[in-house]
Structure formats: C-alpha cells, structure tokens
Amino acid sequence: PEAEVFTRTYLVPDAETLLKSLSTNKVKNLDLKQPIFLYVGRITARKGIKTLLAACAILKKQGYSDYTLLIVGKGDQQEELEAFIREQDFSEQVNWVGWVDYGSLGAYFQQADIFVFPTFEDVWGMVVPEAMVFGKPVLCSNGAASCELIVEGENGYIFDPSNAKELAEKMQVFLENPDLVESMGERSRQLISQ
Numbered sequence: 001p002e003a004e005v006f007t008r009t010y011l012v013p014d015a016e017t018l019l020k021s022l023s024t025n026k027v028k029n030l031d032l033k034q035p036i037f038l039y040v041g042r043i044t045a046r047k048g049i050k051t052l053l054a055a056c057a058i059l060k061k062q063g064y065s066d067y068t069l070l071i072v073g074k075g076d077q078q079e080e081l082e083a084f085i086r087e088q089d090f091s092e093q094v095n096w097v098g099w100v101d102y103g104s105l106g107a108y109f110q111q112a113d114i115f116v117f118p119t120f121e122d123v124w125g126m127v128v129p130e131a132m133v134f135g136k137p138v139l140c141s142n143g144a145a146s147c148e149l150i151v152e153g154e155n156g157y158i159f160d161p162s163n164a165k166e167l168a169e170k171m172q173v174f175l176e177n178p179d180l181v182e183s184m185g186e187r188s189r190q191l192i193s194q
Helices: 049-061 078-088 102-111 127-133 145-149 164-176 179-193
Strands: 036-040 068-072 094-098 114-117 138-141 156-159
Touching: 036 102, 036 127, 049 068, 049 078, 049 164, 068 102, 078 094, 102 127, 114 127, 114 164, 127 138, 127 145, 127 179, 138 145, 138 164, 156 164, 164 179
Parallel strands: 036 068, 036 114, 068 094, 114 138, 138 156
Antiparallel strands: none
C-alpha cells in the first residue's frame, strides 16, 4: 500500500553500534599529540592514503609536527606507505592501528579530532556519516559521493584527492585554528541528525 512506502535519504550509522563492544573491550587512550587526524578504511591505492601522507610531508617541511595521523585499517599498500613515511621523516606523526573490529571503531572516532577521507573513488563512503555521528569535522575528497554531506567551511572541507598541497592547506586550517574542531564537529552532528 502507498501509505507504507517511504524513503530514507541516507543510511545513518548508530553511535551505540560503533561503541557496542567497548563495555567488554576497553580501548586504551592512545595519548597522542593533538589534533588527531583519523583515517579509517582499507590501506590500498584507490583510497588515496598516499595523498594524505604527501600532505603530511608538506606540513613537516613547513614546520608542523604537533599533530597525529591515526590510521585504522589494513591492506596491500601499507609497506610502501611506511617506506614513504620513513623517507620523508615524519614517523613521529603517524600511528598505525591495523584492523579494528567494527564494534570497537567508535573508540577511535571518539579520540580523534578531525576525520580525513582522501579516496580517489567511492560510491558512497559510510565512514563520513560515521565521523559526523561522532561530531567530527571532515576533510573529504571530491572522489567520494558522501562529500555531499560536507558544507564547505561549516563542518569541514572538500579537496581534490590528487592534490596533496590542497589537503595540507585544509589540515593546516585546523592546526592553526584548533577551536574550529569543536564548532565544526558540532555542525557535523547537527547536519547528520537531520
């Protein structure tokens, strides 16, 4: 019957589900330099992590070292990326977590300050609304369809995933204006609640 047909514009993650196993498996506070930029996903070329790391190398050359890039996930590109980090000499800024059970992901979203999604191509990108549910500003590639959830300058920024310099500039905004983390994060929470 027509009265029973409805649509939902977005599949929205549930924070409780992302935190469900925390009551039994406590994830320790990682005690990392803030702000903490978080990436969650496969460690593979399509996901654009090399661009993210190249942005970190640019920041290092500009004298920025008081932050952490927290990388959650596993994949075939990790060895290559670790070599790049050593070569560019910013190992102190990167923390590799590895694969994490879905029910424990919430702990990493909670500890992070800014979520980064540098993908070259993603049909959607569920990690973006997940980050927003946790009230995080998002740096999102225009290669992800979920970039439509970002209101430029309000809850984050959109960037070209092949332009490390542009991403470094967006990261620098948060490094120089840490107060934006809270205000933009709150805007993310408001937008996703709709």
